[in-house]
Amino acid sequence: MSEQLPVSERSQLRRIPSRASYDRALAHAILDVGLICHVGFATGTDVFVIPMAYARQGDQLLLHGSVASRLAKSLAGGVRLSVCVTLMDGLVLARSVFEHSMNYRSVVCFGHATAITDPTFKAAALRDLTEHLIPGRWEDARQPNTREIQATTVLAMPLQEISIKTRAGPPEDLQKDMELPYWAGVLPLQLRTAAAIPDPALAAHTPLPSYVSDYARPGQRSRL
């Protein structure tokens, strides 16, 4: 059995406990498939939710943004935040509207983020952020110089206080509805790539790298 993370007041899922988990390996697997996260944080009386790029680096989540952004400033200031990664796996069509659902895997992480300031660690974090989105790209692009590294805020957040929620499988109708004539089942959803579009300014005959032509998230098929 995989390691279970401790459950806190705010990370405890109360609705439909059968869909809840606090398993470290499952959380990591979901985070490794997702492309973007949604970061929530409060400033005074306002709350913000913003989409951001992220990566997992061991037991911490990396986030990054421009040094100039309000978001990066607020987060680096140690504000409490909540980060959610959601994978949509399918639409669940039950015979009754009430039992309609979605198949999904989501992770919510609670805590606060601290800025990575050491240039070596920062460069390693930028490599991991790049490789999370496009494995193989870091070694096949111009890597950031000192000025670019300075212009980027990289934040790290421990993956310690986590809730996982998942649903999978067919619809669950009431017994009395099972004889109704409506179609029931799951319509699977996947985020997929289409054919790559070269930059109009790209030099003719520049080969398309295999990490682009064969791009796939972990555990998924590669192409449309």
Add this chain to the structure above:
Amino acid sequence: MSEQLPVSERSQLRRIPSRASYDRALAHAILDVGLICHVGFATGTDVFVIPMAYARQGDQLLLHGSVASRLAKSLAGGVRLSVCVTLMDGLVLARSVFEHSMNYRSVVCFGHATAITDPTFKAAALRDLTEHLIPGRWEDARQPNTREIQATTVLAMPLQEISIKTRAGPPEDLQKDMELPYWAGVLPLQLRTAAAIPDPALAAHTPLPSYVSDYARPGQRSRL
């Protein structure tokens, strides 16, 4: 020119204003394509971000959850919230790591939600929530009865305080990097459906409805 929504202190986007918009029609178009939103709200010192189903009903956003959920209780209590819908359109590969980006369309809506309690409005909202995810399904399933309507919290939030952020098109490298030998361009992303999976308990010969076999989000192709 389409109607522009008023800009508030919290909805004003400061980073890269060329990617910002407050256009009502554009916000509605993005919301109509998305499947789920991420809802952020604060309770005391904690902030939560949760994935939820939603629908647009005219100039308001509908959210729904179980009456029993902590989330629905908090939101119906009038807590301030922020709702974000993000469409991922592509990975943008520049010649330099620093200029890598994503093509996306996102809407963030600020405000607070109120519970819809009138049974007729509530049923209409449940219809819109169902039709948002699966157009055609409401009339082809058992519609909710009084008990089921009572067991669901439906929230409405005005679409008045909104930020839109979008990026589209090719990478934007520095002039000095244009001659580097790396491939550059966009790898398009789309959320697509795969072949529907019938419920194992489905009666043989139940036809697959065309709204499932031809499922597509507005403006997108239908199948993998």
